[in-house]
Amino acid sequence: MENPKKNVFSGIQPTGIPTLGNYLGAMRNWPLLQKEYHCIYSVVDLHSLTVRQEPAALRQQTFSLMALLLACGIDPEKSQLFIQSHVPAHAELAWLLNCYTQFGELSRMTQFKDKSAKHPDNINVGLFCYPTLMAADILLYQTDLVPVGADQKQHLELARDVAGRFNGLYGDVFRIPEPYIPQAGARVMSLQEPTKKMSKSDENPNAYILLLDDTDTILRKFKRAVTDSEAEVVCRAGKDGVNNLISIYSIVTGKTTAEIEREFAGKGYGDFKVAVGEAVAETLRPVRETYADLMKNKDHLLDVYIQGAEKARALAGRTYAKACKKLGLVPPTAR
Numbered sequence: 001m002e003n004p005k006k007n008v009f010s011g012i013q014p015t016g017i018p019t020l021g022n023y024l025g026a027m028r029n030w031p032l033l034q035k036e037y038h039c040i041y042s043v044v045d046l047h048s049l050t051v052r053q054e055p056a057a058l059r060q061q062t063f064s065l066m067a068l069l070l071a072c073g074i075d076p077e078k079s080q081l082f083i084q085s086h087v088p089a090h091a092e093l094a095w096l097l098n099c100y101t102q103f104g105e106l107s108r109m110t111q112f113k114d115k116s117a118k119h120p121d122n123i124n125v126g127l128f129c130y131p132t133l134m135a136a137d138i139l140l141y142q143t144d145l146v147p148v149g150a151d152q153k154q155h156l157e158l159a160r161d162v163a164g165r166f167n168g169l170y171g172d173v174f175r176i177p178e179p180y181i182p183q184a185g186a187r188v189m190s191l192q193e194p195t196k197k198m199s200k201s202d203e204n205p206n207a208y209i210l211l212l213d214d215t216d217t218i219l220r221k222f223k224r225a226v227t228d229s230e231a232e233v234v235c236r237a238g239k240d241g242v243n244n245l246i247s248i249y250s251i252v253t254g255k256t257t258a259e260i261e262r263e264f265a266g267k268g269y270g271d272f273k274v275a276v277g278e279a280v281a282e283t284l285r286p287v288r289e290t291y292a293d294l295m296k297n298k299d300h301l302l303d304v305y306i307q308g309a310e311k312a313r314a315l316a317g318r319t320y321a322k323a324c325k326k327l328g329l330v331p332p333t334a335r
């Protein structure tokens with residue numbers, strides 16, 4: 001008898017078009033996980049509400065992100081893909097977990113402190129309790145593995161702690177999730193401030209590449225990328241801008257650093273920047289083209305997220321019902 005596939009959960013907020021950093025660091029790996037794991041992918045729209053959203057824009061961004069995830073290679077026949085708010089058990093389990101999460105644990109969350117500083121006029125309870133909703137997202141699906149970046153490790157640790165606390169009181173209810181660390185992680189830095197991570201919230205649009213940027217835009221941004229005055233394509237300490245471009249070129253072409261250094265020996269940064277831009281544009285071209293086709297077929301997208309939510313509700317409902325029973329809540333179908 002074959003061992004059942006392990007469950008992997010990952011969520012992404014619909015807060016705009018993802019960047020090249022999001023794609024190389026996480027999204028392009030998600031279709032690969034489908035081969036080995038049972039993958040559950042969610043557009044976590046409830047999380048986005050911790051910051052004020054424009055309703056029409058949020059609806060469009062949610063729809064757009066569903067199409068982008070499919071364009072990146074997620075197969076709804078192999079994985080579950082759904083919108084978080086379509087599965088009520090996420091919010092319902094979050095309340096139960098709030099009652100088993102300590103105030104001090106949430107107050108120590110680094111992301112709460114950072115976002116509070118960025119939005120001092122809207123430090124809301126949702127922002128404070130965000131990690132328990134994330135814990136519910138993960139624990140509902142008896143998740144074995146969670147792909148996490150450095151900024152989410154603290155939240156996963158909280159999910160593990162809360163699950164362990166609940167299990168300690170009521171028995172084996174939740175599976176304790178482990179972090180999934182890709183073998184070759186990709187950390188893409190800003191094209192304008194290469195000591196900072198690439199982010200779509202950067203005030204300078206030349207600092208990031210978006211997945212839907214066209215070829216001309218991508219080339220223009222790479223041509224403006226910050227380098228240094230040495231005009232030597234080598235990877236070494238103190239050459240943050242060049243190191244970042246070498247890393248990006250290496251990831252999208254599969255070439256080693258040594259091969260890249262030999263390829264551009266004696267050439268200036270101009271040639272190198274164009275080569276990186278062209279390689280990135282070609283890597284993203286299939287994603288852009290598939291996305292454009294999908295956005296012309298919204299009935300298909302509708303079918304995907306309706307069917308995805310139905311499957312997710314069935315899985316999540318079992319875990320939620322078990323947690324409610326352990327707590328002594330009367331089931332709605334009691335006779």
